[in-house]
Amino acid sequence: MKTRDRILAASLELFNTRGERHVTTNHIANHLGMSPGNLYYHFRNKPMIVAELFQRFEQRLDAFFTLPEAPLTLDHKADLLEQLLQIIWQFRFLQQDLDQLLEADPDFAQRYHAFAQRSLRHARGLYQAFIDAGILLMDARQLEALTLNAWIIINSWARLPGAQPRGQQLTEQFLRRGIYQLLMLEDGYIAPAHRPAIGALHARLQVPLGELLPGLD
Amino acid sequence: MKTRDRILAASLELFNTRGERHVTTNHIANHLGMSPGNLYYHFRNKPMIVAELFQRFEQRLDAFFTLPEAPLTLDHKADLLEQLLQIIWQFRFLQQDLDQLLEADPDFAQRYHAFAQRSLRHARGLYQAFIDAGILLMDARQLEALTLNAWIIINSWARLPGAQPRGQQLTEQFLRRGIYQLLMLEDGYIAPAHRPAIGALHARLQVPLGELLPGLD
Structure with a gap:
């Protein structure tokens, strides 16, 4: 899976289970074992993921x-x-x-x-x-x-x-x-x-x- | 009308027209030309009014x-x-x-x-x-x-x-x-x-x- 798609899949899972407003981009990066910088390379902020x-x-x-x-x-x-x-x-x-x-x-x-x-x-x-x-x-x-x-x-x-x-x-x-x-x-x-x-x-x-x-x- | 009832009537009006979360106890006191202290004597906080x-x-x-x-x-x-x-x-x-x-x-x-x-x-x-x-x-x-x-x-x-x-x-x-x-x-x-x-x-x-x-x- 491409990094971009992995970020989207992880975000969807976290949003669904914890509620969108309780999930930050740092949570998503952590969940994927990815640096925040790598995540920001694909999505500048959470609204872009949403x-x-x-x-x-x-x-x-x-x-x-x-x-x-x-x-x-x-x-x-x-x-x-x-x-x-x-x-x-x-x-x-x-x-x-x-x-x-x-x-x-x-x-x-x-x-x-x-x-x-x-x-x-x-x-x-x-x-x-x-x-x-x-x-x-x-x-x-x-x-x-x-x-x-x-x-x-x-x-x-x-x-x-x-x-x-x-x-x-x-x-x-x-x-x-x-x-x-x-x-x-x-x-x-x-x-x-x-x-x-x-x-x-x-x-x-x-x-x-x-x-x-x-x-x- | 008793002060307590005037506070409730004004709160209801402001909540209905501006939305509850945009209205503070100060707004309510102002609207009634009342000191915040007088309002607090009747209601300690907004959740009590709600x-x-x-x-x-x-x-x-x-x-x-x-x-x-x-x-x-x-x-x-x-x-x-x-x-x-x-x-x-x-x-x-x-x-x-x-x-x-x-x-x-x-x-x-x-x-x-x-x-x-x-x-x-x-x-x-x-x-x-x-x-x-x-x-x-x-x-x-x-x-x-x-x-x-x-x-x-x-x-x-x-x-x-x-x-x-x-x-x-x-x-x-x-x-x-x-x-x-x-x-x-x-x-x-x-x-x-x-x-x-x-x-x-x-x-x-x-x-x-x-x-x-x-x-x-």
Whole structure:
């Protein structure tokens, strides 16, 4: 692996496990057994590393939204949800530290704003494709509200405001439940013919709430 | 008004308009034409003011969740949504600065955690009452997912991650759209007999998205 890519991989790992704001470029250099000078040769500062990781996240998500030529099926839906889970898990520091990143870095905030608008348009297109395929039964007003609610759930789940015990590490099981919550946003709109099949998807994604948020039951 | 109440009212106003973290106890004293010493006599520090305001917010929200004896109707729903909008608007700094408050103050975080769990149980009870009244048609799994999604929308809307232009002030119109987004979470579950009447509620709350998030259309 090239030095540049090793730095990015190590940064991503440290950001994800310790939180972006608790990790300095010195931590990253130490973790790689590299001199700070060598790291600075590749990245002048931490925001440049964050920007590069964000670009990779953006590319993954833009690819995620590229629709297949054929009409969508429930198998596509299952694949898409798993893909989304994997992308968010891989770049989970972005969800966990989003507010601080937006606050601290105007360049990042501007770029995230454009990304948010593009993602909302793409997500609307994706839901529209499931409407066209006869899987979802919704009108334009419901589609608009669903798209926006889906964006909020995906972007807020990792920080589940105040409901998670303090200092608890984000787990893949917890994110899986977030994907389930996303899927449940559409549950009132599934065409009757597709209802039985959607049960398998639910079973794959549903993590009991009591395991994640003890005290809610 | 007692000095203590004047301090709380001024703090709430400044927190809401400037953001909690940009307001110091000196700003509050200045705003009231009061000496810092006089303010400290009533509140030793800013977290004590935040704690007192949060307690009032909690009391308002707990009262909000108290159900009427009679079976619920759509008029109740309309009233509840307006009440919720008013409570959130009055204490909007809590929504806007939530992540920072939780991070900076462990006592507040612990209290918010208990509040979150109680609110989720109350919200589930409220949705259950609308199921019992025959207005919503949902099973237990849908009720659980709806409750959690509603909590996330309400708690995250004010910060609408990355989608709002930077530095934009939160407006009541923007919050109104958030209440509409909350109502739309149930739209797939409204009993057919109640569908026509729900249209009036939508009309009252729907703020065109293009006005709030330019560039999404």
